[in-house]
Amino acid sequence: MERPADFTVRTAADRPTVSLSGDWTASQLGDAGRNLAATLDGQAGAALDLMQVRRMDTAGAYAVIRAAGHDFDIEQTRARPETRRLLALVAEAVTRKPVVRREPKGFHDLTIRIGKGVVDLGHEFLETMGFLGHLLVVLGRTLVNLFIAPQKIRWAAVVSLMERAGLDAIPIVAITSFFIGAVVGLLGANMLRQFGAEVFAVELIGIAVLREFNIIITAVLLAGRSASSFAAEIGSMKMNQEVDAMRVLGVDPFDALVLPRFAALLLTIPLLTFVATLAGLFGGMVVTWSALDLGPAFFLQRIVDNVGATQFWIGLSKAPVMAAVIAGIGCRQGLLVGGDVESLGRRVTAAVVHAIFAIIMIDAAFALLYMELDI
Template structure:
C-alpha cells in the first residue's frame, strides 16, 4: 500500500536530523517537499535519515536536494545504496548547465542546411534499402508458403484503395481527354489538319495521361492513406505489439497494400483510357463533327495497341512505387502527431516526384528503342 511522503525533525549532537518516511515519489509527494524545505530553512548542520523511505524517484530526490541545498554531503545521508545513487544522479543533473543556443545566419546557415539535407538523403537511401530488404523477405516467405498470404485484408484494400478510386479517375481523365481534344482541334484547324487530332488524343491518352493521372491520384489518395494508417499504428505501439506476438508487420501490413495496388491499377488504367477517349470523342464530335465511329476506326488504324501496351506496362511499376513510399513513410513515423503529419506529407510529395521521374525514364527508354 502506498504511503504518503512525510518526515520528522530531531536534534542530534547539535545538528538537525530529518527522518523521512513513506513514498517520496511523484504520486506520493504532495506538499512534503515544500514543508521539508520550510522546516530546514534556518538550519545549518544537517543529517538526513532516508532508511524509512519505501520508494523514491527523481521527483522525490529533487525535492530532497532542493530542501537540503548546499548543506548536504554524502556522509551526512543515511540511506540504501540505490537511493544514494539516485540522489547522486539527480544532483549531477541539476548542476549541468544548459548549452547556449548558437544562432548562425547567412552563408553558414545555408551550408549547414545543405549538409543536413545531403546527410538526410543518404539516410533515406539507407532506410529505403532496409525497407526493400524486409519486403523481399516477406514476399519470399509468402511464395514459399502461400498460406501466409492474408487474403482478407488484401481484398478489402483492393476495394478501398483501388475500386473506390475508379469514379475520380474516370472523371479526371475524361476532362483531360476533352481538354487535349479541344486544344488539338483549335490548333490543328489552323493548318487544315484537324483530322489528326484523333491521333493526338489517342497517343496522349493511351500512352501517357491514363497511367500518369491514375498514378498521381493514387499517390494523393492511397499513399497518404497507407502512411496515415501504418503511422497511427506505429504511434499507438500496435506494430511493436505485433512484433512481440511474433507477427511480421511487413507481412501483415505492407504486403497486402502492395498486392492491392498491383491487382487494381491495371483496371484503373483501363478505365482511365476509356474515359479519356470518351472525353476526346465527345469534343471531336461536337467541335469537328467527326463521328465516334470514324474516331474509333482511325484509332485502330493509325494508333494501334502499341501505345496502350506501353501505358499498361508502366502500371505495375507505378503501383509498386506508390505502395512502397506510402508504407515506408508510415513505418518511419515517430511517437508524436507532428511526425505523422510530416510523414504523410512526405509520402504524397515523394510519390508524385517518383511518378514523374519514372515516367520520364520510361519515355527516354522507349525513345531509344524507337517505340
C-alpha cells in the first residue's frame, strides 16, 4: 500500500533532525518537497534521516536535494544503502555542469566535412557493391528458372511494370525527342549557313539523334519518371513494414520487387530509344524541310548514305546499361527508406539525382570508349 511522502522535525540540543517517511515518489510526493524546503530553510544545519523512507525515485531524490540546497551532504545523511546510491547519483547529475563543445570553424570544419564525405562515399560504395551482388545472384537464379521452372517468374508484375514504365512513357519521350531534333536542326542550319554548307545539317541531325540524344533523352526521362516511381513505391512499402513482412514469410524482396522492375526497364528501354530516334529525326526533317527547303526524300537518303545504321546501334548499345543503372538506383534508394515521410522524400530525390548523374557519366565513358575504338 502506498503512503504519501511526509517528514517530521526532531529538535535536539546540538542539531535538529528532519526524519522523512512514506513513499518519496513522483506519484506520492505532492507538496512534501516544498514543505521540506521551507522547513530546512528555517532549521539551519538540520540533519536528514531517511531510514523510514519506504520507496524513493529520482523525483523524490531531487526534491530532497533541492530542499537541502547547498547544505546537502551525502556523508551526513542517514539512509539505506540503495537510497544513498540514488541520492548520490541524482546529486552528481544536479551539480554536473554541461560541457560546452566548441564548434569547429574555418579550415577545421572544412577538413571534418571532407573526411565525413570520404567515409560516406566508402560506405556508399560498399553498400552498392552488396546490392549489386545480391541482384546478380537473383538474376542468375531467375535465368536458371527461365529454363527449368518458368512458372516461378512473376510475369504479371513484369508485364504490368513494362506498361507503366515503358508504354506509358512513349508520348513524353516522343514529344521531347521531336523538339530536341528540331532544335539541333535549327542550330545546325543557322551555323552552317555561314559557310554555305546547309546541306550538312542533315548529317548533324542524324549523328546527334542516332548516336547520343535518343538514348540520353530516354534515359533522363526514365530517371525522372521511373526511378522516382520505383523509389516511392518500394519506400512506401518499407515504411509500412511490408518489406519486413516479406522477409518473415521467406520471400526475397529482390525477387518480388527489384527484379521485375529491372526486367521491365531492360525490355522497354530499346523500344523507347527507337521511338525517340524516329521522333528526333522527324523533328530535324521538319526543320530542314521548312528552313532549308530540303525534302523528306533527300533528308532520308542522306541519312542512309552518310550516317548509316551504325550510329543507331552505337546509341542502342548504351540502352541496357542505362536501364540497369536507373532501375538499380531507384530500387536501392527505395530499400533505404526509413520509417518517416522525410526519409521517403530524401530518397526519392536522391534516386532522381543519382540516376541522372550516372547517366551523364556512363554516356561520357561510352563516348571515350568508342573514340578509342574509332567507332
